[in-house]
Amino acid sequence: MADTTTTTEACGSCGKTPASLQRCSRCRSERYCNRDCQKAHWKTHKKVCASNANANASANNASAAADGSASNADQASNTTNPTKRTSKNLDVNIPDPFTQLSTGTWLHGRSQRDVYKLLIDAYRMRAEDDYNLEGDVDMDSIMSGEVSTSIRPFKRFIKKIERRHRRLLPDWWCDGRRMDCEKAGMSRNNWEYLGCAIEKSDIMEHYGDHLMPMQLRMFAEAVIGRGPGGMSGATMMQMMMSAETGENRHVATIDWANGAIHGLD
Numbered sequence: 313m314a315d316t317t318t319t320t321e322a323c324g325s326c327g328k329t330p331a332s333l334q335r336c337s338r339c340r341s342e343r344y345c346n347r348d349c350q351k352a353h354w355k356t357h358k359k360v361c362a363s364n365a366n367a368n369a370s371a372n373n374a375s376a377a378a379d380g381s382a383s384n385a386d387q388a389s390n391t392t393n394p395t396k397r398t399s400k401n402l403d404v405n406i407p408d409p410f411t412q413l414s415t416g417t418w419l420h421g422r423s424q425r426d427v428y429k430l431l432i433d434a435y436r437m438r439a440e441d442d443y444n445l446e447g448d449v450d451m452d453s454i455m456s457g458e459v460s461t462s463i464r465p466f467k468r469f470i471k472k473i474e475r476r477h478r479r480l481l482p483d484w485w486c487d488g489r490r491m492d493c494e495k496a497g498m499s500r501n502n503w504e505y506l507g508c509a510i511e512k513s514d515i516m517e518h519y520g521d522h523l524m525p526m527q528l529r530m531f532a533e534a535v536i537g538r539g540p541g542g543m544s545g546a547t548m549m550q551m552m553m554s555a556e557t558g559e560n561r562h563v564a565t566i567d568w569a570n571g572a573i574h575g576l577d
Contacts, residue, residue: 321333321343323343323345324343324349324353324357325344325345325349325352325353330345334346334350335457336350336357342361350447351447351448354446361444399520399521400520401503402422402519403422403426404421406418406421408556408557409527410556413530413531413534413549414553416477416480418430418480419481419482419531420483421482424489424492425496427481428496428497428504429503432496432497433504434469434531434532434535435465435532436462436506436510437528437529438540439453439455440510440512441540443455446541454507454508460507461497461498461506461507462506463497463506466497466506469535480534480535503518515528523552526545530545530548530549533545
C-alpha cells in the first residue's frame with residue numbers, strides 16, 4: 313500500500329468506512345483499512361490491478377516519447393538478434409548473460425556502479441513480482457505505505473547474498489562496497505533510488521533490453537531460492553543458454569507477471 317488518505321469511501325475488502333484508508337501502491341485506485349484487508353481482497357483485486365496501473369501510467373506518460381527513436385532502435389536490434397543484444401545505461405555489457413547467470417558470474421566483470429544498480433533492480437523487480445503474483449509486501453518497504461524507502465528489506469536481500477551466495481558477488485565486494493551500494497539506493501538523484509518502485513516496462517525502457525527483467529528475476533531467484541509466484545526459471549534459463557551458444561535459434565521468453573509466453577525468432 314502507499315499513502316494514507318482521509319475519505320468517506322469504503323474499504324475494498326470489508327466495506328467499512330474508517331476515517332482513513334490506504335491506497336494500493338501499484339494501481340492507487342483501490343483503498344483498504346490495512347494490509348490484512350488488502351491481502352484478503354487480493355484474489356479479486358489482482359484481476360484489475362495491473363490494467364488500472366497501466367491506465368494511470370499512460371495518463372502520465374507524455375514525456376516518454378523523448379527518447380523513443382533510440383529505444384525503438386535498441387528493441388529492434390535485440391528482437392532481431394536476441395543472443396547478441398546490448399543494454400543501455402550500463403558501463404559494461406557482459407557476453408552471454410544467461411550463461412553467466414547459470415554459473416553465478418553475472419555480476420562479475422562489471423563496474424561498481426553497474427553492480428550496485430543491478431542488485432537494487434533485482435530486489436525491486438522481485439518486490440514488484442511478489443506483489444503482483446501473491447499480493448505480498450514487506451511492511452518495512454515502500455509497497456506497504458508505511459515507510460518512505462525500501463532500504464531495510466534491500467539490506468536483508470544483500471545480507472542473504474553475503475551469507476549464503478557470496479560467489480554471486482564480485483571479488484572486490486566488501487563491507488565498504490555494501491555501504492556504497494546502500495548509499496546509491498538512498499540517493500534521490502539515482503535511477504536506483506529505493507524510494508521508488510519499478511515495473512517491468514520501466515526496466516525494459518531504462519536498459520533498452522526486453523530481456524533484462526528476466527535476467528533480474530533469475531538472479532533474484534538464485535538468491536531467494538524460488539521464482540516469483542513459486543515458478544521456476546530453470547527451463548527458461550536452459551533455453552536462453554542454448555540460444556546464446558547457437559543451439560536454439562528460436563527463443564521463447566516468458567513474462568512471469570502475467571504468464572504470457574512470446575516467441576522470438
